[in-house]
Amino acid sequence: xxxxxxxxxxxxxxxxxxxxxxxxxxxxxxxxxxxxxxxxxxxxxxxxxxxxxxxxxxxxxxxxxxxxxxxxxxxxxxxxxxxxxxxxxxxxxxxxx
Numbered sequence: 001x002x003x004x005x006x007x008x009x010x011x012x013x014x015x016x017x018x019x020x021x022x023x024x025x026x027x028x029x030x031x032x033x034x035x036x037x038x039x040x041x042x043x044x045x046x047x048x049x050x051x052x053x054x055x056x057x058x059x060x061x062x063x064x065x066x067x068x069x070x071x072x073x074x075x076x077x078x079x080x081x082x083x084x085x086x087x088x089x090x091x092x093x094x095x096x097x
Contacts, residue, residue: 018045 022030027041034044051059066072082088 030044031041034041037044039047048059079088
């Protein structure tokens with residue numbers, strides 16, 4: 001009679017606590033979303049951290065809102081100055097789909 005021996009090993013990784021500040025509204029929304037997904041916030045952050053470590057990048061696109069670009073802010077400042085000096089033109093807002 002032959003026997004297959006199966007050796008099971010459990011690798012236990014050490015863990016550390018990480019503390020950071022998070023807006024309370026964002027935290028509440030994240031807790032709700034994680035709960036709906038059946039995850040703890042700790043598990044969600046661990047998934048994020050492992051993906052960053054594995055891919056050596058943030059796993060989603062980061063972009064600056066073009067509304068706050070120096071060019072647009074200068075344009076807005078000129079428009080405000082024109083309005084304040086009485087040179088502005090009032091018109092209805094136009095929704096573009």
